[in-house]
Amino acid sequence: MVARHAGDVRIHTFVASFADDNIANATHIIESRSGLVLVDAQFLAPYARQFRDYADGLGKPIDRLYVSHRHPDHWFGLGTAFGDVPIYALTETAGFIKEHGEDSRNDHWKLGNLAPSTVVVPQEMVKPGEAIIGGVTYLFEEVTDTEIDSMLTIKLPELGVQFVQDLIYSGTHLYLTSHLRHWSRVLQDMLLSDYDLFMPGHGLPADKNEVARNIEYLAAAGEAIAGGLTNQAFKDFMLHRYPERKCPGIFDIYLPRLFGGASDY
Ligand SMILES: [Zn+2]
Numbered sequence: 001m002v003a004r005h006a007g008d009v010r011i012h013t014f015v016a017s018f019a020d021d022n023i024a025n026a027t028h029i030i031e032s033r034s035g036l037v038l039v040d041a042q043f044l045a046p047y048a049r050q051f052r053d054y055a056d057g058l059g060k061p062i063d064r065l066y067v068s069h070r071h072p073d074h075w076f077g078l079g080t081a082f083g084d085v086p087i088y089a090l091t092e093t094a095g096f097i098k099e100h101g102e103d104s105r106n107d108h109w110k111l112g113n114l115a116p117s118t119v120v121v122p123q124e125m126v127k128p129g130e131a132i133i134g135g136v137t138y139l140f141e142e143v144t145d146t147e148i149d150s151m152l153t154i155k156l157p158e159l160g161v162q163f164v165q166d167l168i169y170s171g172t173h174l175y176l177t178s179h180l181r182h183w184s185r186v187l188q189d190m191l192l193s194d195y196d197l198f199m200p201g202h203g204l205p206a207d208k209n210e211v212a213r214n215i216e217y218l219a220a221a222g223e224a225i226a227g228g229l230t231n232q233a234f235k236d237f238m239l240h241r242y243p244e245r246k247c248p249g250i251f252d253i254y255l256p257r258l259f260g261g262a263s264d265y
Contacts, residue, residue, distance in 0.1 A: 001013055003028075003161075003199065009030065009031065009032050009156075009159060010030075010031040011156075011197075011199070012029040012054070012058075013026055013027070013205055014028070014047075014054050015027075016042060016044070016047040021249045022247065023043075023073060023172065023249055023253075024246065025040075025073050025074070025202060026040075026165075026199065026200055026203060027041065027042050027051050029054070029055055030134075031060065032133070032134030033134065035062070035063040036058060036062045036063060037062075037063055037064055037065075038055060038065040038085070039065070039165070039199070040065075040067060040068055040074045040075070040201065041065060041067065041076070041077035041078045041080075042076070042077035043072065044076070044077075044114040045113065045115065045116060046114070047077065048076070048078075048082070049080060049081050051077065051081065052082065062082075063134065064085065064086045064133075065082055066088045066089065066152060067094075068151060068153075068165035069147075069148045069165065069166065070092070070148065071166065072108065074166075075093075075097060075120075075122075076105075076115060078119075078122075079118040080116045082120065086123070087120060088122060088126050089122035089126060090125070090142055090150055091125050093122065093150060094122040097121050097122065101121060102119055105119055126140050128140050136156060137156065138155070138156060139154070140153075140154055143186055145179040146179055146186055147177055153165070153167065155195065160194065160195050160196050160197060161198075161199065162190065162197070162198050162199065163199045164190070164198050165199075165200065167190075167201075168210065168211060169200060169203060169245075170198075170203030170204050170206040171203040171204060171244075171245060172203045172245055172246045172247040172250070173238065173242065173245045173247055174217055174218070174221075175254045176221055176254055177254070177257075177258065180218045180221060180225075181222065184219065187218070196208065202247065202250075217242065217245075220238070220241060221238065224237050231259050231260075234259075235248075238251070
């Protein structure tokens with residue numbers, strides 16, 4: 001779908017299923033007059049292929065793809081459908097995929113042929129700062145200690161759009177970490193900004209109301225954890241408090257890490 005159209009530039013988003021075990025992975029395209037810039041690569045092979053088909057259907061060359069962070073639901077699709085595209089990432093993200101990408105793939109053996117058959121490591125490093133690509137101004141920033149230790153965000157000031165990926169879970173349950181307070185402060189800065197469209201890593205494009213709802217979710221989770229809830233009791237509490245949010249499968253991914261010290265792959 002097209003989320004914004006301003007001048008020569010269109011912002012597209014492609015969202016995987018909200019149903020079953022899917023977690024509504026959201027990947028995006030900035031279409032300028034001359035070409036395409038992609039953000040993230042999807043998780044499961046069928047969605048990676050569909051995202052590639054969507055991009056190819058626009059009839060312009062893919063100039064590059066940015067990987068936001070090292071969680072596999074954002075880069076597994078590189079190996080499925082984007083091996084021929086220049087891949088950019090922060091040094092930390094590229095280093096992790098290079099060092100642990102195969103471990104991560106092996107760790108997801110249960111996915112069978114939904115997982116990629118190879119790992120594609122980002123070769124190009126993103127430096128925080130400004131760049132002009134296809135006539136569009138991009139601001140690259142590294143955000144630390146939120147949903148992940150290192151997250152790339154991309155701002156397009158001329159369009160009022162921020163690609164925030166997993167800083168925002170739009171209409172779905174959040175993947176929680178031990179950095180809830182700092183994460184919340186980062187979201188509060190977004191509320192004070194002049195941007196009005198926030199492209200998430202999961203779910204549909206978000207406005208400031210959804211950013212505020214994410215802040216409220218983080219606060220409720222922090223209080224529940226401070227009150228001693230863990231694992232299933234914590235999950236039950238959050239499901240009861242947020243019945244409208246989709247994709248509860250995310251709890252089973254992060255609870256063993258948040259409360260049990262499971263591996264981060
Ligand atoms: Zn994610």
